[in-house]
Amino acid sequence: MVEMNDGQNSQRRGALALVLEVGSFFFPLSILVFGIEHLVFASAAADVMYPWVLRSPAWNYAFGALLVSVSVSIGIRKRAPLAAGLLGTILCLYALVLYVPRVAANLHDPGPWTRIFGIGSPLAAAGELLAMSGAAWVLAGGRAENRPGFPARDMERMGRLGRVLFAAPMVVFGVQHFLYPAFLATLIPSWIPWHSFWEDVVGAAFVAAAVSIATNKATRMAAVLLGAMFGLFVLVLHVPRVVEAVRSLDEWTSAFVAVAMSGGAFVVAEAASARRRSAPKMRITA
DSSP: OEEOOGGGGHHHHHHHHHHHHHHHHHHHHHHHHHHHHHHHTTTSOTTTSOSSOOSOHHHHHHHHHHHHHHHHHHHHTSSHHHHHHHHHHHHHHHIIIIIHHHHHTTTTOHHHHHOOSOTTOHHHHHHHHHHHHHHHHHHHHSOGGGOTTSOHHHHHHHHHHHHHHHHHHHHHHHHHHHHOHHHHHTTSOTTSOOHHHHHHHHHHHHHHHHHHHHHTSSHHHHHHHHHHHHHHHIIIIIHHHHHHTTTOHHHHHHHHHHHHHHHHHHHHHHHHHHHHHHSOOOEEOO
């Protein structure tokens, strides 16, 4: 008799689980940083800090406190599904109310479409907020054992919607890599060769990961690779820019947006891994 079970690969699963847990932690960490920014820079002009600071200091204080609260709740796993669901809903509303109308009003203006992961770009803001919203919903619906009091079916639906919502902006980011190669070349450090080649590779990777995650095909692998790619962006693109302009709030915020996207991808991967563990084990007898 041949029996296929997870026990044969416990060491490999343990290492992968550690990677997913550490990677997922970067998501609430980034939300915590955004919350602290709101509290410290509540009176900043609306266009100084991206993507959430508004013109009302009172609202920024309240919203900053909310972001800190939900990030801590998610990080220590105390009422995490409720906190993550609330976070996802708020970020989705922010994107739909504040940024989607601005994108629609500038459909023929190349500016909002060519500025990727950039301060002040409505398209980037909407895409990143929706992706983070999706990651939060995946987090809310991905751990059945941590959501007492919530209908399991509703939470699972939230998780599925979150997965699609996280994937959709990746298609936009990927298409942008093919439409605006000249602009993207300015973001790549000069010491990296073959700029055009890497632009195409990254664009294709975005689209492939989005399709895989949205269709739930090889989701864990796609999300892990996407999270690693965002992590590489942080190290190669954002850290040097932060070092060169350490007093720039914009650079710090942009860096942590990329950290949040990396963490969000690992959240999706962790949820996919949990679904695989809960799936019925396969036995082959002869």
